[in-house]
Amino acid sequence: MTSQKDLDKKTVESMIRLYCKHQLKAEELPVKYQELIHYANYRLDHCCWGKEKPPCKDCPHHCYAPEQRKEIRKIMKWTGPRMLFWSPKAAFRHLFQVLRIRISRRFKHATRTDR
Numbered sequence: 001m002t003s004q005k006d007l008d009k010k011t012v013e014s015m016i017r018l019y020c021k022h023q024l025k026a027e028e029l030p031v032k033y034q035e036l037i038h039y040a041n042y043r044l045d046h047c048c049w050g051k052e053k054p055p056c057k058d059c060p061h062h063c064y065a066p067e068q069r070k071e072i073r074k075i076m077k078w079t080g081p082r083m084l085f086w087s088p089k090a091a092f093r094h095l096f097q098v099l100r101i102r103i104s105r106r107f108k109h110a111t112r113t114d115r
Contacts, residue, residue, distance in 0.1 A: 005044050011090045012040045015079040054101045
């Protein structure tokens with residue numbers, strides 16, 4: 001069975017590859033973006049949240065360096081809406097992950113305030 005981190009790695013890599021192919025019109029993946037994939041994989045491997053890992057944009061602890069964070073946000077902003085067409089499975093998996101985390105946070109918050 002594939003772990004959530006492995007799925008996240010595949011999604012990030014496919015987003016970067018799609019960005020390079022369609023936005024940059026690059027046939028080969030530039031070294032800068034190969035390094036960004038490696039960096040993202042490293043950060044996912046060392047994420048302190050484990051199985052409860054939220055989507056990076058909702059994470060209270062941003063672990064990307066400012067330059068890489070700026071670059072990955074640019075890529076995701078362009079690629080995100082297009083993922084429904086290029087990789088609908090990954091897009092829906094991400095949507096369900098976001099909803100699951102947000103609902104569990106609200107439930108935990110509501111449970112704490114009811115005491």
